[in-house]
Amino acid sequence: MDDEEARTRLLDTAEELFYAEGIQAVGMDRIRAGSGVPLKRLYRLFPAKDTLVTAYLERRDRRWLGSLREAVTGAERPVLAVFDWLADWFAEPDFRGCAFLNAYGELGAGGPEPVLGVVHRHKAELHALLAGLPGSSPALADDLLILVEGATTVAALTPGPAPALRAREMAARLLSPTG
Template identity: 80%
Template sequence: MDDEEARTRLLDAAEALFYADGIQAVGMDRIRADSGVPLKRLYRVFPAKEALVTAYLERRDRRWTTSLREAVTGSPTPVLTVFDWLADWFSEPDFRGCAFLNAYGELGAGGPPAVLDVVRRHKSELRALLAELAGPDHPALADQLLILVEGATVVAALDPGPEPARRAREVAERLLATSH
């Protein structure tokens, strides 16, 4: 096994475990066991747990953001498509809320700076995407949509299923109607 394969296996295990059980509840021994990567190689690829958590969130950010962008591209109603995409995500059997909010909630404002940077960057990118979809003449709308997305995600984490996204979509429709 080379370092690239080890990295992929470690990230796959970390993502499944951190997302399901939490960052602090999962130790490096469990990641090593679930990934099948020898301890020496694990620490060569990720010298500290902070590096693994950061890489996990960065990879998740790329996949999550790419999937959302693909969903809204070409949509006649891209803002509303965001909420349709959320409804699908909230309905996934392993949905456990926002990995970035979960990480922040678990680690707090005093958490590892590299991890917190990824969390903040993810939220900033989401806000930028919503601003792009809302259009340049509606900066306040992007902030309102961000609150709807985040609120629906938190509600869905507590009560999984598409309903929080559907309710947020209804509010987004009203916001769009009054802002245009």
């Protein structure tokens, strides 16, 4: 196994365990055991747990935002397509809320700067994506971000597409000229 394969295995295992059980609940030995990567190589690739958590969140950010961008590109009503995409995500059997808010909730404002940096960048990039959609604006993106985050939090507590569909209705009212 080369370093690239080892890194992929470690990140796949870290993502599965951190997302399902939480960052603090999962130790590096469980990551090692689940990935099949020797401990020495794990610590060579990720010298500390914080570096692994940061890499996991960075990779998740790229995939999550990439998937959302793909879903809204070319959509007839891109703002509403955001919520359709969320409804599909919320219906996934392993849905457990927002990995970035989960990480922030676990680690708090005093958490490791690299991890918190990824969390803040992710939310800023999500806001920028929402602001850049046809028919949107920075001010509307503020409201849409609250709808996205609120729906995600509610869905983490009561899984299923309903929170996204309700937030979609609210977004449609925001887009309506009559409010």
